[in-house]
Amino acid sequence: MSAQCETTAKRAAGAPLGVFERYLTLWVALCIVAGIALGQAWPALFQAVARLEVAQVNLPVGLLIWVMIIPMLLKVDFGALPQVRRHVRGIAVTVAVNWLVKPFSMALLAWLFVRQLFAPWLPSDQLDSYVAGLILLAAAPCTAMVFVWSRLSGGDPLFTLSQVALNDTIMVFAFAPIVALLLGLASITVPWDTLLFSVGLYIVAPVLLAQAWRRARLRRGGEAALQATLAWLGPASIAALLLTLVLLFGFQGEQILRQPLVIALLAVPIIIQVVFNSALAYGLNRYVGEAHCVAAPSALIGASNFFELAVATAISLFGFESGAALATVVGVLIEVPLMLAVVAVVNRTRDWYERGRQVAAAG
Numbered sequence: 001m002s003a004q005c006e007t008t009a010k011r012a013a014g015a016p017l018g019v020f021e022r023y024l025t026l027w028v029a030l031c032i033v034a035g036i037a038l039g040q041a042w043p044a045l046f047q048a049v050a051r052l053e054v055a056q057v058n059l060p061v062g063l064l065i066w067v068m069i070i071p072m073l074l075k076v077d078f079g080a081l082p083q084v085r086r087h088v089r090g091i092a093v094t095v096a097v098n099w100l101v102k103p104f105s106m107a108l109l110a111w112l113f114v115r116q117l118f119a120p121w122l123p124s125d126q127l128d129s130y131v132a133g134l135i136l137l138a139a140a141p142c143t144a145m146v147f148v149w150s151r152l153s154g155g156d157p158l159f160t161l162s163q164v165a166l167n168d169t170i171m172v173f174a175f176a177p178i179v180a181l182l183l184g185l186a187s188i189t190v191p192w193d194t195l196l197f198s199v200g201l202y203i204v205a206p207v208l209l210a211q212a213w214r215r216a217r218l219r220r221g222g223e224a225a226l227q228a229t230l231a232w233l234g235p236a237s238i239a240a241l242l243l244t245l246v247l248l249f250g251f252q253g254e255q256i257l258r259q260p261l262v263i264a265l266l267a268v269p270i271i272i273q274v275v276f277n278s279a280l281a282y283g284l285n286r287y288v289g290e291a292h293c294v295a296a297p298s299a300l301i302g303a304s305n306f307f308e309l310a311v312a313t314a315i316s317l318f319g320f321e322s323g324a325a326l327a328t329v330v331g332v333l334i335e336v337p338l339m340l341a342v343v344a345v346v347n348r349t350r351d352w353y354e355r356g357r358q359v360a361a362a363g
Contacts, residue, residue: 028333031242035249036256046250050320058315061247065202065312067240071233072143072308073210074226076165083162090285090294094163097281097302098141099174105276106138107131107182109269118265123255126323128188133314133327134269135182140175141167142304145335146297149304152343154350155297163301171306172203179313190317198316202309241332244311248329251320266330271338278303278342282353292353296346304339307331 039046052059084091110131119127143164150160176192176199183190217226249256256262281302285295307328314324346353 027242028245028329031245032249032256032333035246036253038246039250039253046247046320049247050251058320061244061312061315061320062201064240064244064247065308066206068237068244068308069143069202069206070210070213071230071237073168073206074214074230074233075147076143076168076210077161077214078165078169078211080158080162080165081169083158084166086162087156087159087290087294089288090159090290090298091163091166093281093284093288093290094298094301095166095170097277097284097298098167099170099178101280102141102273102277102302103135103139103178103182106269106273107135107186109273110134111186113265113269118268121259121261121265123259123262123323126255128186129318129323130266130327131186132183132188132190132318133310133322133324134266135186136179136310136314136317136324137270137305137307137328137331138273139179139182140171140306140309141301143168143306145339146301146304149300149339149343150297152340153296153300153346154293155300156291156293159294160297160301163297167301168207172199172207175199175203175309194317195313198313201316202312241308245329245332248311248315248320248325252326252329255321255326262326263330263333266327267334270331270334274303274338274342278345282346286353292346292350295353296343299346300339300342303342304335305331307335 049060050058114122114127114130114134122130146164147160149155150157176195180190180192180195213229214226217229221228278299282295282299285298290298310328310331311325314322314328318324
């Protein structure tokens with residue numbers, strides 16, 4: 001193992017998951033139960049929330065999404081972008097998997113499973129919406145949780161930070177065209193103005209606000225002030241995510257009670273996509289001779305999804321009660337156990353990886 005990877009591995013060994021991250025699947029499951037129960041008990045309240053819209057954007061959800069996303073973006077230092085030169089091969093692999101493979105492989109899996117194999121067991125009027133939700137889920141790489149996965153796998157923090165900063169920059173320009181292209185290929189009509197408005201509202205504006213806030217905190221109090229801000233924003237971000245899920249399942253409750261198999265069926269293409277893309281990124285990094293502490297976060301970034309953006313965009317484009325919104329939430333439900341499984345695999349195969357990398361580097 002390289003000295004660089006030894007250092008990051010030691011740092012990761014003492015950095016366990018927090019309570020929220022460790023039990024995210026449990027919290028989501030509780031939100032499902034609470035949302036369905038509340039939606040059945042007070043349907044008028046949820047309908048009133050749904051009517052609070054401006055330009056096809058639900059105001060309560062828009063506010064909640066901002067509270068979710070901004071703390072994540074505060075962690076991103078775009079000044080790390082020049083660091084991409086240190087690991088050109090690893091960066092190239094991750095960018096290729098994130099933007100040239102993952103969205104298109106998910107579109108193929110969505111067509112295969114939703115429109116073909118599972119169609120008889122899914123509501124026929126929601127098939128297109130489910131496909132759209134799965135595409136939205138895969139169209140943008142993870143921004144926040146990937147720092148946790150990288151830490152647990154002994155990932156190089158500078159690589160992870162520079163990769164996330166680069167992905168966020170690409171996302172501003174590539175998210176809308178990729179979504180529009182894949183939904184168009186799937187014969188799903190999406191108004192460009194709504195899609196671009198969603199990008200501006202949920203990507204561009206939060207990035208600008210978060211970076212301005214970050215610079216202000218660093219200028220006035222340094223890193224300590226920034227960490228203090230993140231400390232009190234963290235619980236608010238978590239609460240916003242859970243409340244958004246309660247609202248979503250309040251609207252989806254009737255459909256889920258009628259079709260409880262839907263969530264399990266939608267999980268299948270998501271699981272396959274994560275396994276495929278993480279293995280592809282991991283294998284390609286080994287082939288080009290990158291260190292394990294770069295390959296591990298590369299595999300994790302290549303597999304994980306920016307589900308907060310997917311949820312927000314699905315609601316804006318298709319509405320609270322759509323299959324698209326439900327499909328994106330399934331991604332939230334299975335994110336943690338899936339990514340922890342990927343972390344376990346890359347950690348256990350470290351020696352195997354390094355032997356092959358050294359052979360590749362020598363060749």
